[in-house]
Amino acid sequence: MLVFRQLRRFDRYWLAPLAIVLGIAAGLLVGRESILISTGARLYDYANRLLHHEEAISAETVQVAKDANASPYLPCSPDDITLLRRITFQARFIKDAGRMVDGAFLCSATVGKLPAPISMPVPDLVLPSGDHIYNSLPLMVPAGDRADVAVSGNADMVIGPDIFLDYPQSPIHYAVGIIGPSPDEPSSEILRAGVAHFGTLPKGILKTNKTVRDHGSLYRSSCSSQYPDCAVAYMSLDEVWQQNQALLSGFVVSGGIAGLSCAVGLLIVGRKRRSHTNQLRRAILMDSLSVVYQPIVEMRSRRIVGAEALARWTDEEGDSIRPETIIELAEAEGFVSEITRFVLTRAITEIQSIFDIDPEFRLNINLAPSDLADPRLLLLLDECIDGQRVRPSNIAFELPERATSNRETAIGAIRRLRDRGHATFIDDFGTGYSNLAYLTELHVDGIKINRSFIATIGTEAVTASIVPQILGVAKALSLKVVVQGIEREDQAIYFSGEDRSILGQGWFFGLPVPARGLIYLCMEKSE
Numbered sequence: 001m002l003v004f005r006q007l008r009r010f011d012r013y014w015l016a017p018l019a020i021v022l023g024i025a026a027g028l029l030v031g032r033e034s035i036l037i038s039t040g041a042r043l044y045d046y047a048n049r050l051l052h053h054e055e056a057i058s059a060e061t062v063q064v065a066k067d068a069n070a071s072p073y074l075p076c077s078p079d080d081i082t083l084l085r086r087i088t089f090q091a092r093f094i095k096d097a098g099r100m101v102d103g104a105f106l107c108s109a110t111v112g113k114l115p116a117p118i119s120m121p122v123p124d125l126v127l128p129s130g131d132h133i134y135n136s137l138p139l140m141v142p143a144g145d146r147a148d149v150a151v152s153g154n155a156d157m158v159i160g161p162d163i164f165l166d167y168p169q170s171p172i173h174y175a176v177g178i179i180g181p182s183p184d185e186p187s188s189e190i191l192r193a194g195v196a197h198f199g200t201l202p203k204g205i206l207k208t209n210k211t212v213r214d215h216g217s218l219y220r221s222s223c224s225s226q227y228p229d230c231a232v233a234y235m236s237l238d239e240v241w242q243q244n245q246a247l248l249s250g251f252v253v254s255g256g257i258a259g260l261s262c263a264v265g266l267l268i269v270g271r272k273r274r275s276h277t278n279q280l281r282r283a284i285l286m287d288s289l290s291v292v293y294q295p296i297v298e299m300r301s302r303r304i305v306g307a308e309a310l311a312r313w314t315d316e317e318g319d320s321i322r323p324e325t326i327i328e329l330a331e332a333e334g335f336v337s338e339i340t341r342f343v344l345t346r347a348i349t350e351i352q353s354i355f356d357i358d359p360e361f362r363l364n365i366n367l368a369p370s371d372l373a374d375p376r377l378l379l380l381l382d383e384c385i386d387g388q389r390v391r392p393s394n395i396a397f398e399l400p401e402r403a404t405s406n407r408e409t410a411i412g413a414i415r416r417l418r419d420r421g422h423a424t425f426i427d428d429f430g431t432g433y434s435n436l437a438y439l440t441e442l443h444v445d446g447i448k449i450n451r452s453f454i455a456t457i458g459t460e461a462v463t464a465s466i467v468p469q470i471l472g473v474a475k476a477l478s479l480k481v482v483v484q485g486i487e488r489e490d491q492a493i494y495f496s497g498e499d500r501s502i503l504g505q506g507w508f509f510g511l512p513v514p515a516r517g518l519i520y521l522c523m524e525k526s527e
């Protein structure tokens with residue numbers, strides 16, 4: 001016991017720092033993840049904008065090539081050059097359109113007709129369409145400049161070198177360009193703009209539609225479905241953290257505060273719980289708990305044949321505490337048997353007059369799992385049951401389903417209670433451990449069907465309900481059935497058939513009331 005107490009004290013000392021550290025770690029983790037996700041979304045957005053622009057360039061190149069190749073004039077004739085000039089003048093991204101025949105450059109809108117054809121080098125990229133692309137070719141006009149040149153049919157198009165000037169390379173870096181038929185080979189691409197060739201970017205980046213983390217950077221690609229164009233936007237993680245320092249700190253601080261709040265909350269709950277436990281012990285010692293009784297009726301005749309005793313407690317602050325909480329506290333602290341003793345002795349005293357009027361009346365007492373292994377229960381029964389005004393058959397016990405998980409203990413305890421003439425019921429049947437087959441081993445007298453199953457009666461879900469099956473098997477095994485949680489007339493009617501053995505309990509028949517209320521109800525019905 002001492003060891004446990006010391007452990008608890010240790011818990012209290014370490015809880016706050018531990019919760020803060022965990023909160024900070026969680027904040028850091030969540031913060032980093034959120035920043036990575038939002039950066040991925042930013043990269044995708046930028047890659048899409050770049051791609052959109054690149055697609056506009058490709059679309060214009062295709063259109064200019066189409067218009068130039070549709071020229072009715074002799075290539076490089078004055079009319080043809082006039083046409084090329086008109087086309088170039090109207091284009092947004094194409095700086096010059098000319099004629100290239102059999103691998104030789106003959107004329108263009110800006111240089112006019114050359115005195116002699118110039119042989120062109122091998123193209124940097126040949127697209128599946130047969131079009132050629134030259135990357136960063138030296139221009140004649142203006143001399144010294146370089147630009148990408150596309151060749152389609154007899155037309156060549158010089159793409160303006162400054163077309164991506166409006167797209168800064170910082171804070172997000174990028175590569176945008178044309179991809180050849182084998183994108184994994186470095187030679188099979190034309191970099192339109194950007195600081196890195198696709199070949200130097202993570203392998204497979206163009207084929208994935210996810211954010212990729214590789215060598216300390218985040219990458220996101222976007223490729224066109226119409227043209228052989230792709231864009232990749234990327235950022236180094238150092239830059240990501242640097243840019244989001246304030247946000248990350250916010251997450252860390254919030255995590256720390258959340259951890260601290262949890263620790264404070266847990267300490268308050270723990271203190272309240274400890275104080276509650278002490279209050280509950282005092283209440284038992286001072287007999288200041290109370291017991292209420294909920295009638296149990298025979299469904300067919302609606303006659304009250306018994307009642308369930310339920311513990312009630314109002315704490316020293318005047319708050320009424322849920323019975324489940326009372327039992328949970330007492331079980332955790334190992335004094336639930338004192339509650340059983342209190343309820344049993346108080347109930348027998350309070351409703352003795354009912355046993356006088358109705359010797360068959362049955363009072364149901366709830367047992368906790370630990371009561372089953374507690375020999376004091378039998379001693380207490382010897383004390384309380386005189387065999388004259390109160391007979392063993394007047395007292396039945398409800399065992400929670402979880403109490404039956406320890407098979408040996410449950411079977412032994414049920415047998416001892418039966419041998420003394422007490423009926424036993426599995427409470428809230430259907431919610432936990434026991435199944436109908438297991439009931440035959442336990443030798444209980446009956447089951448109380450959990451109210452959650454009854455809620456479906458009177459609704460369409462009743463067909464899916466397992467209540468009819470439970471009733472059928474219970475009948476086959478000669479088990480008594482108490483249906484819990486009957487709140488409406490239609491639910492009561494559903495169970496009011498021929499079977500006399502079905503009992504019911506619920507707000508429709510009566511709320512849990514103090515002893516005086518139950519005595520009044522029983523008197524009223526017996527008159």
Ligand SMILES: Nc1nc2c(ncn2[C@@H]2O[C@@H]3COP(=O)(O)O[C@H]4[C@@H](O)[C@H](n5cnc6c(=O)[nH]c(N)nc65)O[C@@H]4COP(=O)(O)O[C@H]3[C@H]2O)c(=O)[nH]1
Pocket residue numbers: 294309310311322323324327339340343366367368398427428451484485486487505506507508512
């Ligand atoms: N929605 C709805 N509820 C209905 C209806 N009819 C009755 N109830 C509630 O259902 C619970 C039935 O008790 P339980 O299943 O034994 O469940 C009990 C029992 O497991 C435990 N408990 C109460 N008193 C004791 C006790 O003295 N000893 C032990 N070990 N457990 C107790 O606390 C649980 C809750 O007790 P209560 O809050 O009194 O809640 C009671 C009762 O008020 C209805 O028509 N609709």
